[in-house]
Amino acid sequence: MFQTYDPPSESGARGDRLVALRAELTRRGLDGFIVPRTDTHQNEYVAPCEERLAWLTGFGGSAGAAVVLQDKAAIFVDGRYTLQVRNQVDTTAFEPLHLIETPPSSWIARTAKPGMCIGYDAMLHTINGVKTLKAACEKAGVKLVAVDGNPIDAIWSDRPEPPLAPVVLHPMAFAGEAASDKIARLQAELREAKTDAAVIAQLDSIAWLFNIRGGDIARIPVTLAFAILRADAAPQLFIDGRKLSGNVAETLGHLAEIAEPEGFLPALDAFSGKCVLVDPDWGAQAIADRLVAAGAKLRFGSDPVLLPKALKNTAEIDGARAAHRRDGAAYARFLKWFTEEAPKGGLDEISTAKALETFRAETGKLKDISFDTISGSGPNGAIVHYRVTTDTCRPIEMNSLYLCDSGAQYEDGTTDVTRTFAVGEPSADMKREFTLVLKGHIGLSSARFPQGTSGAQLDTLARIPLWKGGLDFDHGTGHGVGSYLSVHEGPQRIAKTNKVPLQPGMIVSNEPGTYRTGKWGIRIENLELVSPASAIEGGERPMLSLETLTLIPIDRKLIETDLLTGEERAWVDAYHARVLQEIGPLVDEETRAWLEGATAPLEG
Structure with a gap:
């Protein structure tokens, strides 16, 4: 199931496709065309036959778009992919731009010339998306036209057939x-x-x-x-x-x-x-x-x-808890193996990701991984949604950080977890930044909040320790998660702009991070279930809380205990005690012995 993404290796082939697309646009009387990275259902993940953006540009991320004019073209990606896009796309053909800071609509408004006719596939753009594009085109004096048949499909001679998996x-x-x-x-x-x-x-x-x-x-x-x-x-x-x-x-x-x-x-x-x-x-x-x-x-x-x-019922909640216990046991076995093998050398990003999937498959319950594993060693960990390829695969080296963001699809639940591990001895800067991320994670996980509170109101809790340290991260703090469905589910999110009230039964991720370009990436992610909070003495309003579903140790070697408050240290010790209590009985004796050390109370 684990696959590496290897974009088209010949930039010349992609250049030929751009030439062919421009010729097709000329044949149709179009001056440009908008290429979103989506399908007719606006999916984050799409079938191979819908990978038009990747086929045209080589970009393999899960969010983006391109606009092709006859004399210039641009590709737009969000903050997760600003490094990746430059590694995968010919930047002499496509100007890479930030999807949020300079969206396609604003680029069209300032780049397209009055009188131009730009096409789009009306099945691949949302109603609100087209509204924004039309406003930009009108401002530039450009006509936005829905095409009859996608021009990329007309030149994609070996386009795969639509999938026919059984229901x-x-x-x-x-x-x-x-x-x-x-x-x-x-x-x-x-x-x-x-x-x-x-x-x-x-x-x-x-x-x-x-x-x-x-x-x-x-x-x-x-x-x-x-x-x-x-x-x-x-x-x-x-x-x-x-x-x-x-x-x-x-x-x-x-x-x-x-x-x-x-x-x-x-x-x-x-x-x-x-x-x-x-x-x-x-x-x-x-x-x-x-x-x-x-x-x-x-x-x-x-x-x-x-x-x-989004409002999980009792069966779905029970399933989520069972899935996370199963996943935690598989991950504990993986971690024991990793901590023993990584210092020996010989591991790399691909072999480690494959090993993790193998441990999950050995549960006998794995249906698929829930997204392409982000397996980033050293500087690759700084690429927020890094997708390893055979060309970019790095060895896991001593005295470095390894970031692994992964998840599983089980019939009773969907998991998503990120852990950052020190291989060898971490530097003081690594420990400091990891601990600031941990403090933000604990701040959100420990929150008590009244009904009606949105993810936008909670997002800051995970950022304050990082802000105090002069750091931040360019992605949301959390997303909703489905029940043996999409690992990214709405309408709830923990993000600066999401105003959907959190309600009991919702599952959200808690994943603050920090990223040093060219050095390392750090992220800590657990899934949390929104639940009624226990009564607070003297309180007058019912409160909600977050119940942590993920049961996987946090690397104690990376924690600078002097930076933690007493309450934060108590949180780490309580979390690890719970991991040992719930996962210990599910693993073999050797793994349990390793787990006892990994979850021991913090020292110092």
């Missing part, structure tokens, strides 16, 4: 609620809101709603499909019938009207005069265009599945 039913023991009950619950909400239907485009929403899982997208157990949830009739599910076995087809047939994917857009024509809910942050512009043309009344709002999916 499986997700057991009630893990789902915790029948699909028919979920559908009825959301239909009642639509009726209450006087809405006739809702378009469901997100694949994890469809998987959750119908209690199905698939294998069309790497790392996320979903199936390519669209759905229309109707308030007063059975939902419609548009999915390739070749993926449905007899039992699955029969079960879904009792829940929904099943049709082939090409029937999705035409089915929207039936909603003339009806009120249809579309999520402007996830729904493609082509969906809105089709509904408007049909005479439907558009209602913009959040995907109705998002919040119910």
Whole structure:
């Protein structure tokens, strides 16, 4: 399952593709084209047949876009990929820019000339995204045009076929609620809101709603499909019938009207005069265009599945806890092996990541890793979302830091954990910065907060110790996590701009870090379950807290105990005591003996 990403090795081949794209644009009467890194469902991970940005540019990250004009081109990535993009993309052909600081819309506004005609694929851009692009184009006197057929597809001669992984039913023991009950619950909400239907485009929403899982997208157990949830009739599910076995087809047939994917857009024509809910942050512009043309009344709002999916029920919470105990035991075995083998030399980023996956696979429960493992040694650890290739793979050297961000997909839960380890003796600077990250992690993990508090309000707690030390990190502090679904799930996040109130049952990550370009990266990540807090003496309001799900030791060798307060030291000791208590009985005697040392109380 572990794979390295090796972008096209010949920059000349990518140059030929850029030339071919420009020729195709000229044939269509276009002066430019926008290439997002997404598919028709706005997925973070996409099928090989949807990797248009990687095919054109060589960039292998999970977020980005390119704009190609006849005389210049730019590629846009966020703060996670500012180093990676320069390693993978020919910067003489594509100017690398920050996706947030200089988004494609602002680049177009200042670069495109009046009278130009720039194309876009309306199935690959959200409604809100197109709104921003149109405003920028109008400002520049440029015409933004939806293309009939993607021009990259026209020149991509060996484009892979769409995936056809079989669909499986997700057991009630893990789902915790029948699909028919979920559908009825959301239909009642639509009726209450006087809405006739809702378009469901997100694949994890469809998987959750119908209690199905698939294998069309790497790392996320979903199936390519669209759905229309109707308030007063059975939902419609548009999915390739070749993926449905007899039992699955029969079960879904009792829940929904099943049709082939090409029937999705035409089915929207039936909603003339009806009120249809579309999520402007996830729904493609082509969906809105089709509904408007049909005479439907558009209602913009959040995907109705998002919040119910994020609020884990008892079965999903029990599954998450079980998955993390299993994952913790596998990781403990890996850590014992790593601490013994790394000082000998011979390990590198790829072999170590493969070893970790092997330990997880030996549980007999691993379905897949939950994302491409970030295995960064030394300076590669400073690349926030580093994806190791055979060309970039570094040995794990003595007196260095190794950062590993990884996760697993089990049928009962999804895990995501980052640990940073010292190989040999860490320097004083390494220990200082690691401890500041740890203080931020503890600050968030220990938080008590009233109902209605958002991730934006909590984000600062993880940054204050780093700010005091003159440090920060250019990514959110945490993201939502699904239940045997996407490792990145909304609507909740721990981030500066996320205003969604945290509610019991939500799972979020807690992952502050700091990154020294050319030297090392440090990140500590646990998953946390939002839960009611125990009563506080003298308090007058009910509070929420974060229950840590991840049960994996933190490298004590990297902790500068003098920088910790008494409460912070108590947190570390209590966390490690819990790791030993819950994971110790699940591992062999040798691993338990190692674990006892790794979780011993802090000294000094």
